[in-house]
Amino acid sequence: MNACPTSYEGGNRLLDAIPSDERAEVVGAVEVVGIESATVTHAPDVSYDWVVFPIDAVLSVVTTLADGETAEVGTIGNEGASGAEIAFGAPVLRKTICQVEGRIARMSTMAFLDAVDRSAGLDALIRSTEKARMFFVEQMIVCNTVHKLEQRCARWLLLVADRASREEYRLTHDFLSIMLGVRRATVSDAAKSLHDAGAIEYARGRVRIVDRAILESEACECYKLAARVFDAALDTWGVTLLGRKRRRIAGIR
């Protein structure tokens, strides 16, 4: 990670969605650093130091099967946070690595626990984005089972581009094949199809979306569904949850 942290000036949609009267205090505990691809941010039984709010970096939650094969089970970008489950006291169960380099905002675990206690808005947003993540992960079960690889490729490229806030980023076919749970050669085939269709360009570890409309038309329904759910989680659900949170506190008192 970058050795000289800077202050936070926006870019993580979860932090930016905190009600303005609470935001300054929460954001005050945050610092911005760079992160490189393949850096591990969380792992079972280790790395509890930081809660991570990606800005234009993208993280992957991964698992390793008994035969040693690694595959992606979730993606975390500027719509959410990694390590937030610490706030609920449960152990970290999955390894999280940086997939696309960029900047992250991070908060020490202790500061985060404190912030969740103080800010009802942060608490509500953490819960609603976790719920959106559950919805998305559920969708991936079906998507990976029934949709063709080319569609899944397109979906993945779009979702990562949205989270990285750019149309071009570092990515090799090999890395993408791990993320999608298929062979590298199969990814190369799908990538070539998407290129021939005029949707993307790529070379030696970089991809660029050249025609988003075409790429969206190639992607399965799961892309737009996911985008909509994350938007909703950061918008209307947050308000609903905020109301509930206040009610619960009143109930306890």
Place this chain on the structure above:
Amino acid sequence: MNACPTSYEGGNRLLDAIPSDERAEVVGAVEVVGIESATVTHAPDVSYDWVVFPIDAVLSVVTTLADGETAEVGTIGNEGASGAEIAFGAPVLRKTICQVEGRIARMSTMAFLDAVDRSAGLDALIRSTEKARMFFVEQMIVCNTVHKLEQRCARWLLLVADRASREEYRLTHDFLSIMLGVRRATVSDAAKSLHDAGAIEYARGRVRIVDRAILESEACECYKLAARVFDAALDTWGVTLLGRKRRRIAGIR
């Protein structure tokens, strides 16, 4: 559902894991009814009336894709609850149906909200089982992508048997094919293999596990992984979370 509810006398592992000093009050708000296969317990924008704690019934969380195909994205049995997300104020996003008939304990949504406020133990257990469910759903992404159908069949049959607390239950190949996102004919092939291996018997909408050891050896690693995580969520995590919950309430006060 059954028209004459009876009182709760144990059987849902989540309810039974509530610390004894709080359990009686929570369980007092619960009633037990029968439920038949294909009954809808929750759906987006409707059916907020009850929170459901399965006893020996098994529920499926399902989704319908744009082409009309339905597939399972989660299973809920005696280790958890359906509709608990209501406690967090978020909307119900998925349809939940009864997959294996049996008994459920249910609590009105209002009573449930009240119970979560009063019982720190229930609150902690709801959160830890939700976390276990996330872990399991993540595992299914990879499982459905890389494991062979016969292994997945075995895994499914075992997990449902554990939750239904019996080795024989109603199930057609057709229903199972929807759950696994494959053709009915493919399920018939896999079922025949498992039968020939001496693991199961089945006929006209019923399955029976005749040799659990064989079936476990045919199943992928995901079965034991899932079983272990659900056990842990109801055991040690609950304790951890309970500590955290008390700390949070203190912080708010």
Place this chain on the structure above:
DNA sequence: ATACTCGGGTACGGTTCCGTACAGAAGGTG
């Protein structure tokens, strides 16, 4: 008893993706 519905066995050609392998091209390194 007869007709009908439902659950399951099986088949056949086709597609997707796998496992493996090898070669070429781009870029970094000494």
Place this chain on the structure above:
DNA sequence: CACCTTCTGTACGGAACCGTACCCGAGTAT
């Protein structure tokens, strides 16, 4: 410059699973 590593293109046989279809037997309704 030569060398090496990384990244991508491509091929080939094979396995898993699909779409579709047809059949049969068991239970159910009339």
